[in-house]
Amino acid sequence: MKIGVVIPAAGQGKRMGTKKSKQFLMLEKKPIFIHTLLVFENYPAVSEIVVVTKKEEIAEVERLIRHYGIQKVTHVIEGGRERQDSVYEGLKYLHTDWVMVHDAVRPFVTPTALDRLLRIIPNGRAAILAVPVKDTIKQVDRDGNVEQSLDRSKLWAVQTPQLFERKLLWEAHQLAKEQNLAVTDDAMMVEQLGITVQVVLGEYNNIKLTTPEDLILAEAICKACKAR
Amino acid sequence: MKIGVVIPAAGQGKRMGTKKSKQFLMLEKKPIFIHTLLVFENYPAVSEIVVVTKKEEIAEVERLIRHYGIQKVTHVIEGGRERQDSVYEGLKYLHTDWVMVHDAVRPFVTPTALDRLLRIIPNGRAAILAVPVKDTIKQVDRDGNVEQSLDRSKLWAVQTPQLFERKLLWEAHQLAKEQNLAVTDDAMMVEQLGITVQVVLGEYNNIKLTTPEDLILAEAICKACKAR
Numbered sequence: 001m002k003i004g005v006v007i008p009a010a011g012q013g014k015r016m017g018t019k020k021s022k023q024f025l026m027l028e029k030k031p032i033f034i035h036t037l038l039v040f041e042n043y044p045a046v047s048e049i050v051v052v053t054k055k056e057e058i059a060e061v062e063r064l065i066r067h068y069g070i071q072k073v074t075h076v077i078e079g080g081r082e083r084q085d086s087v088y089e090g091l092k093y094l095h096t097d098w099v100m101v102h103d104a105v106r107p108f109v110t111p112t113a114l115d116r117l118l119r120i121i122p123n124g125r126a127a128i129l130a131v132p133v134k135d136t137i138k139q140v141d142r143d144g145n146v147e148q149s150l151d152r153s154k155l156w157a158v159q160t161p162q163l164f165e166r167k168l169l170w171e172a173h174q175l176a177k178e179q180n181l182a183v184t185d186d187a188m189m190v191e192q193l194g195i196t197v198q199v200v201l202g203e204y205n206n207i208k209l210t211t212p213e214d215l216i217l218a219e220a221i222c223k224a225c226k227a228r
Numbered sequence: 229m230k231i232g233v234v235i236p237a238a239g240q241g242k243r244m245g246t247k248k249s250k251q252f253l254m255l256e257k258k259p260i261f262i263h264t265l266l267v268f269e270n271y272p273a274v275s276e277i278v279v280v281t282k283k284e285e286i287a288e289v290e291r292l293i294r295h296y297g298i299q300k301v302t303h304v305i306e307g308g309r310e311r312q313d314s315v316y317e318g319l320k321y322l323h324t325d326w327v328m329v330h331d332a333v334r335p336f337v338t339p340t341a342l343d344r345l346l347r348i349i350p351n352g353r354a355a356i357l358a359v360p361v362k363d364t365i366k367q368v369d370r371d372g373n374v375e376q377s378l379d380r381s382k383l384w385a386v387q388t389p390q391l392f393e394r395k396l397l398w399e400a401h402q403l404a405k406e407q408n409l410a411v412t413d414d415a416m417m418v419e420q421l422g423i424t425v426q427v428v429l430g431e432y433n434n435i436k437l438t439t440p441e442d443l444i445l446a447e448a449i450c451k452a453c454k455a456r
Contacts, residue, residue, distance in 0.1 A: 135385040157363040216448040
């Protein structure tokens, strides 16, 4: 089984409050996105990786990929305006039957979690990593009043990677483009096609690094799991 | 304005994987719940605090409160089986017009956040601190399939303190007891009475320490805000 990976890395780092795109920030002496790429580089089922980034950062991304000896990245390409546009561009360069989409700034995904995700093949067509929500979540109206307390036992916080049959995800992206759908993840596009998306237990440490607080936690996670 | 505080501290620490109740774990040389109590001790509008804990831990809690010179705690009492039973017991010992309920293991609440919360007085009757949810949240069925992607823009993760007119919260607890309602926070009981609960912006650092990963983050937060 061969699996392709799209890594959208065209984020602005606005919430991080830095000039540099957040994926370039250093974590234990390596840029964050290099940690992320190394997970897939070392995961046997992955055969090709496409990194999608801002035009002005392509050269720097390519240089770092060479510097850290990463072999599986076949293309570093220019992204679109929104995350979903970047994923769409990335999909054009993959040839595998299956594809994973994974955030560049989510470096703590483990091979164990990837193993669990891939177990839906061949019976499922789409699956995501997620963890049960620990907080009480309320639905709030525009005036800042509680509309509804949600049933926490059914709520999961979505992570990446998200795994799809490549052709299914392509079809879903085209539908989303045609219909101008606002979506927050790739799974949501596939849901729009009426396809069942399976939820696979992820790990709480598989955080997305988007704020300065996240970076503090990331350093702590790094120190806790010395293996890295 | 005088405000009473109930601190439910009868948790088991099961998720923390320790023998000791989690509120006794040390953070920068003080037990977690002492950090929490000091916030309210030093907050002028708070006039009385009731701590609700397990019977076998009352003596230890009282000793630590004396050791750290905390003056506003009027009672340390035995809790009930569930968190809501403990809050109910605590409410019996308060005399103020307003009450805040706050988790013992949420030590990072700030005076600034409390100021914002109290601004609903006198127009509102109930308010909670909460932060916008950053993750994509999906509703998942019992078979582990996605039922629905929720509209993230309306979702808030609930924190404490939660602020209420004392008599209103008492009424809400009695209704919840009578009707055997399963609730995850005090606000939900008040919602059942048809009362509007206002949502006030909290702070992402105001985390609840329930897992070993949370403790790692807590140490990092302590180091980041040296003032503490």
